Amino acid sequence: MSDVIKLQGLSKSYDRFALRDISLGIKEGYITGLIGPNGAGKTSLIKMIMGMVYPDQGDIQLFGKNHLQQQAANKDRIGYVSDENIYYEHLTVKDMKRVIAPFYTRWDEKTYLKYQEKFKLPPGKKIKDLSKGMKIKFSLAVALSHGADLLIMDEPTSGLDPIFRRELLELLSEHIQDEKKSIVFSTHNTSDLDRIADYIVFINEGRLVFNEMRETLTEKYLLVKGGRELLDRDVRHMFIGIRETGVGFEGLIGNRVEGERYFKDTAICEMPTLEEIMYFTVKGSEAHV
């Protein structure tokens, strides 16, 4: 199983934020969800992969080739859906498509027309007059019409209604059926990932927290709920993050086996959701600042 994206020691510093030493691999043929709170570095990372931002340090490989040297060839195989509209707003959908199509060697007009119909995209409507959902649909129609082997999507589901949100997730699942296509998408909404993601990459404060199979995550982490009397100084160190209330606490432990052994008889032990893993990790890192 090869890596469609391989990042090695990627660092980038801004005035108030830095991505630090990110090394990870995105597996070919799978859907990888990129999660993290606002300002964690998800968009910066995607921009680096897309060649929009240059890293201060580190190496990016796409499809096994050095991305800096092979950017044009690599991008021909990438479908990019941005979190913001990147198209010329005063152009119509039809004109925008006319602008984009000639640049892709594998552009398929029939496929585009199929998606235009499926998404009910009005060809004569200006991009600026499209709703957020329609803009995403147009980006997606473009991304899917040039035979992209890798879809990179930055917050594609934000601002979408629940019906299209589901449709989109189904579409993405269909897209990777031939096991050669890969998808990376960033989101705040971890329930989207619960539905379709095979791998989860979690970034917090510019650092990689983990890059794991979704299924193994729940086996690794443990959510503990119990009374506050259980929390002495040593016990607190076992937790990645803790939320205390007047009557008790709930917290996340990174070592499920150890956690279960310790709390099995004294507290409630549950399998955490992705959202809980994200929440407690961020909370824990804030507490350690």
Place this chain on the structure above:
Amino acid sequence: MYSSFYLIRKDFILTRKYLLLLLLFYMVIGYSNLESYIVSALFPSMLMLMNACSLDVQHNNQRFLVSLPLPRHQLVLAKYLSLLPYAAISLTCTLLIYLAGVATGRTIEPIAWRELLLVIACFPLLASFYFPLYYWLGQKGMQIVNMIFMMLVMIGYPAIPSVNKKFPGLFDWINSATTDNILLWAIGGMAYLFFIYCSYLISLRVFVKKDI
């Protein structure tokens, strides 16, 4: 090379609507100031260029351009190559104004080709200052840069006759058609191309490593 063609085509699709209005406006103004139709030949090309460049940096449009399967130097090269069609449109419009003047009997003088081509040739020269600033400043500084360049074109318009008065030798040299100054023309031409090439290299250096 095909990519450059499609990028230039993209600029024309973007500016299509403004273009028709702009050229119509220019031709009406040019015809009503027929005595100085040559010096105003710089206007349409410069306006078309600034318009296309402004649209590329608005909103997140540069992110779109960089997401295309093209090396960044291709984006810069296409902008420099787009000077040719803009200059050709300027030339065509100016000729149409002249022909309209001849047809209506408002001018009987033969067309001053040298002056006309010289003014048209000033456009790439001006653009060679414009482009590095455009790539360097991006969206934030472009409005100021556009304003400065428009002022330069507008100030340059009435200034040309005064240059003629101050440096009559220059215009005599331009107007002389003797073959003994071919070498000077060749050196001037080479220097002209070299200057544009230097501007291209600077723009490339600025844009290729720029974070979008």
